[in-house]
Amino acid sequence: MDLQDIDLFSSSFSFTVGKSNRQSKKGTIQGVILSIIVFIFAIAYFSYLLYQFVNNQIDPNYKSQSFITEERIDINLGSDLLGFRFEYDTNQDIQNLQASQNQTYLVFYAYFYYINGTSLTQTQLNIIQCTNPQLAGFYCLDFSPVQNYTLTLSTKENLQSQVFIYTYGCLDIDFNKNSIPSNCANQTEINKIVNGVNAGFRFKLFTSQFNTQTKQIQVNYRNDFVYALGNYISYTTLKAQKQITSVKQGFFIQSQSNYSSPIAYEKDNQLWDRQYTINSINQSGYGMLELIMNEIVQQVEIQYPTIPSILALNKIWTLVKDQHNYSSNNNLCYNKKNKKKFFKKQEIANSDIKLNHNEKLQSILFRFRFFDKKEYLLSKGLDYQQKKIIEKQLSKDLNIFEFYKDILFLKKAVMILLSSEQLAAIKIIGCSSNFLEQPKTLINKDNFLNNTGSLNYFQEQYNLFESENLQFEKIEQFIKRCQQNTSLTEIDKRLLSSICI
Numbered sequence: 001m002d003l004q005d006i007d008l009f010s011s012s013f014s015f016t017v018g019k020s021n022r023q024s025k026k027g028t029i030q031g032v033i034l035s036i037i038v039f040i041f042a043i044a045y046f047s048y049l050l051y052q053f054v055n056n057q058i059d060p061n062y063k064s065q066s067f068i069t070e071e072r073i074d075i076n077l078g079s080d081l082l083g084f085r086f087e088y089d090t091n092q093d094i095q096n097l098q099a100s101q102n103q104t105y106l107v108f109y110a111y112f113y114y115i116n117g118t119s120l121t122q123t124q125l126n127i128i129q130c131t132n133p134q135l136a137g138f139y140c141l142d143f144s145p146v147q148n149y150t151l152t153l154s155t156k157e158n159l160q161s162q163v164f165i166y167t168y169g170c171l172d173i174d175f176n177k178n179s180i181p182s183n184c185a186n187q188t189e190i191n192k193i194v195n196g197v198n199a200g201f202r203f204k205l206f207t208s209q210f211n212t213q214t215k216q217i218q219v220n221y222r223n224d225f226v227y228a229l230g231n232y233i234s235y236t237t238l239k240a241q242k243q244i245t246s247v248k249q250g251f252f253i254q255s256q257s258n259y260s261s262p263i264a265y266e267k268d269n270q271l272w273d274r275q276y277t278i279n280s281i282n283q284s285g286y287g288m289l290e291l292i293m294n295e296i297v298q299q300v301e302i303q304y305p306t307i308p309s310i311l312a313l314n315k316i317w318t319l320v321k322d323q324h325n326y327s328s329n330n331n332l333c334y335n336k337k338n339k340k341k342f343f344k345k346q347e348i349a350n351s352d353i354k355l356n357h358n359e360k361l362q363s364i365l366f367r368f369r370f371f372d373k374k375e376y377l378l379s380k381g382l383d384y385q386q387k388k389i390i391e392k393q394l395s396k397d398l399n400i401f402e403f404y405k406d407i408l409f410l411k412k413a414v415m416i417l418l419s420s421e422q423l424a425a426i427k428i429i430g431c432s433s434n435f436l437e438q439p440k441t442l443i444n445k446d447n448f449l450n451n452t453g454s455l456n457y458f459q460e461q462y463n464l465f466e467s468e469n470l471q472f473e474k475i476e477q478f479i480k481r482c483q484q485n486t487s488l489t490e491i492d493k494r495l496l497s498s499i500c501i
């Protein structure tokens, strides 16, 4: 491999160099050195990014929105969903006091209500000791009688389920509690407990969330506290807000996983006058907890980067791709500044004569085909052998050394054919500035004929070269002349014999 092949900053080059047909770019030693530096730097930076990627140190994309919906929202009912207890003093559970004194102050009742339109289903739930270590010392609900239900809300369908926990004094009687346990404390003692300075209801509420650092679901409990007062029923409503998280991860092809769970609880607390409530609606107790669904849903999308996106971060490669682009200018019609002394200064015409024709032909001839190449070429009227020969000729013509040889040959020929005065005069052949200013699109037969008087010989020939129409016309004239005229010059004869159509 040529060392210059690895020059990332090489410039495009239309000619072939040496015998190689593949070389289409021209590299330099400076370019090679720069390329190696860039390559080493890019590899090092990529390794650094890869290290960060593997160790989850690159932040994922995080999108979140709160969405209010009328559609159905559900969360599963499980005994871990909430923990509760009554504290007669800071962190002092009433049940411990009751067990040690062998008398009852407060009793709990729990219900599950399912409301579909106007129909209501009520199910009493057992209160059990929580088994989850995060809920140690709290009481949980046994949802096994309502296994096929969820905590649900659909404002559209008038569908809702509710979890209610009632806290009664041991001696209370109402629409719901119609018995009194045998070992109740007297009302004075119960009031004393309820009115304790730090007495109140404590709740622990389940949440879980996707931890982007550990890529795991992490369970945490929200905490809430409501003070109790002997002459009030404290009515607490907790609206559970659901979070739906979709996580996309994977090195190349990403897989999606969805998680959902309650994430937040909106709290609303009302104090009902206890005596008035007993008298008016036969509702007693010290506290009521209502757990329902919130119509706000939080949607979270987390997307981890892929290896290709890491590569995209490595912007060096884009720099490398941004190569220089040169096009060769070839001035056929130009004058030397210090003058195809004597004349006015004339402007230099920049006419780009590129080897476009060759390139186009090449692309037609050597274009990649899925079906049989030979058949395709035959259909285009080209035999495979012919194609091979043309290909050989083309690559030979594109070889800059061949090109240079041809130029030397032409130079020598001109030097031999012309006298020394003629040769010197060639140097000052050119186009006048008003000729150059005239737009090339105007060159056609008419104004060519109109102009012939005012143009010099070189300009006329130049015009002819620029216009294909004029060339056809002149060719036609030549052939006509050759057919009609018997006394042709030697050059005419040679030309005629060399024409192939």
Ligand SMILES: *[C@@H]1O[C@H](CO)[C@@H](O)[C@H](O)[C@H]1NC(C)=O
Pocket (backbone or CB within 6 Å): 116, 117, 159
């Ligand atoms: C609600 O009740 C209606 C009629 O009583 C019933 O057709 C519908 O299936 C119920 N919906 C649910 C979710 O239970």
Ligand SMILES: *[C@@H]1O[C@H](CO)[C@@H](O)[C@H](O)[C@H]1NC(C)=O
Pocket (backbone or CB within 6 Å): 148, 149
């Ligand atoms: C749950 O199951 C009970 C019977 O076991 C049934 O009456 C009730 O309609 C079911 N509820 C739902 C929401 O499927």
Ligand SMILES: *[C@@H]1O[C@H](CO)[C@@H](O)[C@H](O)[C@H]1NC(C)=O
Pocket (backbone or CB within 6 Å): 173, 174, 175, 176, 178, 278, 279, 282
């Ligand atoms: C409340 O309801 C219970 C049970 O239905 C009943 O025994 C009691 O007398 C009622 N009390 C009042 C004040 O209406």
Ligand SMILES: *[C@@H]1O[C@H](CO)[C@@H](O)[C@H](O)[C@H]1NC(C)=O
Pocket (backbone or CB within 6 Å): 102, 182, 183
């Ligand atoms: C608790 O009190 C009840 C009645 O008040 C009695 O039957 C029971 O034996 C007592 N238990 C203990 C452990 O003292």
Ligand SMILES: *[C@@H]1O[C@H](CO)[C@@H](O)[C@H](O)[C@H]1NC(C)=O
Pocket (backbone or CB within 6 Å): 186, 188, 189
């Ligand atoms: C309530 O019980 C306490 C202790 O057991 C007793 O001192 C008090 O007199 C009782 N009060 C009433 C009204 O029964």
Ligand SMILES: *[C@@H]1O[C@H](CO)[C@@H](O)[C@H](O)[C@H]1NC(C)=O
Pocket (backbone or CB within 6 Å): 246, 256, 257, 258
């Ligand atoms: C996750 O949720 C999205 C949108 O609700 C859904 O298109 C996708 O299929 C779900 N993916 C899985 C694995 O359940």
Ligand SMILES: *[C@@H]1O[C@H](CO)[C@@H](O)[C@H](O)[C@H]1NC(C)=O
Pocket (backbone or CB within 6 Å): 325, 326, 327
């Ligand atoms: C090089 O530049 C010329 C004009 O400046 C443009 O027409 C041509 O498309 C460019 N080639 C590449 C490979 O960018």
Ligand SMILES: *[C@@H]1O[C@H](CO)[C@@H](O)[C@H](O)[C@H]1NC(C)=O
Pocket (backbone or CB within 6 Å): 446, 447, 450
């Ligand atoms: C060429 O010259 C003729 C006569 O002078 C004139 O009528 C015609 O318009 C000219 N054509 C152009 C294209 O200038």
Ligand SMILES: *[C@@H]1O[C@H](CO)[C@@H](O)[C@H](O)[C@H]1NC(C)=O
Pocket (backbone or CB within 6 Å): 485, 486, 487, 488, 489
């Ligand atoms: C025939 O061609 C010669 C040379 O090109 C020319 O001098 C001569 O005038 C032509 N004769 C006719 C009849 O066109």
